[in-house]
Structures are given as structure tokens and as C-alpha cells.
Amino acid sequence: MKGVLLVNLGSPASTDPKDVKSYLGEFLMDERVIDLPYLLRTILVKGIILNTRPKQSAKAYSKIWWDEGSPLIVLSEKLQDKVNQETSVPISLAMRYGEPSMKNGLQELYDQGVTEVLLVPLYPQFAMATTETIIVLAEQLRDEFFPKIDFTVVPPFYNHPDYVTVLSRSIIEELEKIDYDHLLFSYHGVPERHIRKSDITNSHCKIDGSCCQTPSKAHQFCYRHQCYETTRLVGEKLKLKEGTFSTSFQSRLGFDPWLKPYTDRTVEKMAQEGIEKIAVVTPAFVSDCLETLEEIAMEADEIFKENGGTEFTFIPCINDREDWVKTLSRWIDEWALSK
Numbered sequence: 001m002k003g004v005l006l007v008n009l010g011s012p013a014s015t016d017p018k019d020v021k022s023y024l025g026e027f028l029m030d031e032r033v034i035d036l037p038y039l040l041r042t043i044l045v046k047g048i049i050l051n052t053r054p055k056q057s058a059k060a061y062s063k064i065w066w067d068e069g070s071p072l073i074v075l076s077e078k079l080q081d082k083v084n085q086e087t088s089v090p091i092s093l094a095m096r097y098g099e100p101s102m103k104n105g106l107q108e109l110y111d112q113g114v115t116e117v118l119l120v121p122l123y124p125q126f127a128m129a130t131t132e133t134i135i136v137l138a139e140q141l142r143d144e145f146f147p148k149i150d151f152t153v154v155p156p157f158y159n160h161p162d163y164v165t166v167l168s169r170s171i172i173e174e175l176e177k178i179d180y181d182h183l184l185f186s187y188h189g190v191p192e193r194h195i196r197k198s199d200i201t202n203s204h205c206k207i208d209g210s211c212c213q214t215p216s217k218a219h220q221f222c223y224r225h226q227c228y229e230t231t232r233l234v235g236e237k238l239k240l241k242e243g244t245f246s247t248s249f250q251s252r253l254g255f256d257p258w259l260k261p262y263t264d265r266t267v268e269k270m271a272q273e274g275i276e277k278i279a280v281v282t283p284a285f286v287s288d289c290l291e292t293l294e295e296i297a298m299e300a301d302e303i304f305k306e307n308g309g310t311e312f313t314f315i316p317c318i319n320d321r322e323d324w325v326k327t328l329s330r331w332i333d334e335w336a337l338s339k
């Protein structure tokens, strides 16, 4: 029997700094998130980050937390519910870190007789810290606990015409309500090193602004290329004028160089250069979360206005939009009815 496991990143159990600390500990000790040798990673995460960050992050989570819980989890559950109603196979939801765990999600499917699982990482673009770590954990869990389960993985859908249509619609619906000068596509950042590590050719990636536009089989695993492609395809679909939209990267952590340009500096510079009205969309996320609701809708808005900007419009993620639910359900049913 076939079934589906939707997987998102995860959130702390609550905004209590203790819960935030245990969530961040699991997340940041993942070698595909902080990709340092074990000893160095332990010193950095347990010796430094976990002594300071949880308090600060807990404060940020408190600003966006809903009565029902973490927005990321609540929105993922809504998506799961709606897709469940549209499709013919059981749909479980799991988080890569924290609860509901991937092990429980697989158990839930297995208990219903499922042995063929469609694994759906809820990330449009490939990254070591997202798609890859989900696949690796799924395989480990299969080897250890579910030897009868076979996986099919939904590939990154950053350039899938159906996804680009949904994302474009979600953007234009907001843009039609406002007057704006510039549309910024802000993606979660990753350290530049992650991009080089994922380069299967070991020679293509230069992070010089041009490699991502030069065709290469490296792009199958290049987060930077895939982000720029999402922006380009939406720009094309919505017939956006050259110069009225651009791409930036947010949420950097630590002192290593991350993908540039950085969103906070971009927003600041735009305001200082006289751009008065911007809209910001965050297509690295399917579900709104801390990084969109706090870092963009609150922090970036504040930076923009402190530097002379007047209107800041945050465009929500595709979350549980009807057309996204229909699209995802169609992809699932196509797979469920195949073979």
C-alpha cells in the first residue's frame, strides 16, 4: 500500500527557552546544518550558541507564536489536513527536528499497512540542510526500523511550472492591492561553503554571480542556482520589469560568508537610496515561520522604515492555499496511480 510523508523543518515545543534550547541543539548538531567536524561543531553549538541563542530565539518565537502553537507546525498541519481530503492515500506529517518526528510519521503510515512511501520535503529548492538531511534520516530510519518500506522522493520543485504558477498567483494577488516600487525575493541563506560542497562536478561553482546562470549538472544540487531560477521564472510569468525585482538571502548565523546579498543590508540600502515602497516574498519556505513572520514581516519592515522607506508589504508563503493544496494533491495522486 502507498502513503505520503510530508516533512517540514520543525519548531520548538514551546517558547520556553528550555524547549528552544533542546530544539536548537538537535537542529544545529546536524552535520548538514553546521557542517564542521564533530568536535568543532560540539564546541561551537554546545559551548557557544546554546549558551546565548535560545534566550534570544525564545523572545523572537514569543512574538509570532499562535494560541494553537508554532505557526510553521499549525500551517503544515492545515496543509496535511486539506491534502488528506483531496487524495486517495494516507498522508502523514513530520518535522525533521522536534515533534511530530519522522520516526512517528513513518510508524503511523506503517501501522496502516503502507510500505511504499512518497517522501515530500516541503522545500522548493535543494539544500544540504533541508532536502538532503531529510532523505538521509529517512534512509537511516528505514534501515533501523522499517526495512519493508521503499521511498520515492519528490525532487525540488523550484522550477516546476505548477509550483511557479501557484507562487506567482500568491504574489500577484498581494501586488494588485498595493502600490510598490520593488519586489524583493528573500530566500533563507546558507554558508557559501555548503554550495561548494554540493557541487557534484567539483569545479562548476564559483559563487561569482555567473556560474549559476551557466548550464551545468551541478545545478541539480545548487541551492543558489535554484533560488535564482525561482525568481527568474516568477519574473517571467508575471512579466515583471527588469530592475523592479531582485533576490537576496536572509537569516545568516555566525561569521562565515553566507550567500549574498544579505536581505537586511539590501532592505536598508534600498530605503537609503530612495526606494519608498517594497514588497517582500520568501519562496524558500512553503509555510510561514519565525524566519518570515518575525525576521521579514517585523524586523525587515523596521529596518526599511528606519532608513526612510514608507511602505513595506510582506507577502505570505503559499501555506495551505487552495491552488497549492490542489497542486500537491495532483502530484501525489499521479504517483499513487502510477505502476
Ligand SMILES: C=CC1=C(C)c2cc3[nH]c(cc4nc(cc5[nH]c(cc1n2)c(C)c5CCC(=O)O)C(CCC(=O)O)=C4C)c(C)c3C=C
Residues within 6 Å of the ligand: 009, 010, 011, 012, 024, 032, 033, 034, 053, 057, 070, 072, 123, 127, 129, 130, 188, 189, 190, 191, 194, 251, 253, 284, 285, 288, 289, 290, 291
Ligand atoms: C530553506 C530552508 C532553510 C535552510 C536552507 C536553513 C539553513 C540553516 N538554518 C540555520 C540556522 C537556523 N535556522 C533557524 C530557523 C529556521 N530555518 C528554517 C529553514 C531553513 N534553514 C526555518 C523554516 C526556520 C524557522 C523554524 C520555525 O520554528 O519557525 C534557526 C532558529 C531560529 C533562530 O534562532 O534564528 C536557526 C538557528 C543554519 C545554521 C542553516 C545552515 C545552512
Ligand SMILES: [Fe+2]
Residues within 6 Å of the ligand: 188, 251
Ligand atoms: Fe534556518
Ligand SMILES: [Fe+2]
Residues within 6 Å of the ligand: 204, 205, 206, 207, 211, 212, 213, 222, 224, 225
Ligand atoms: Fe552555481
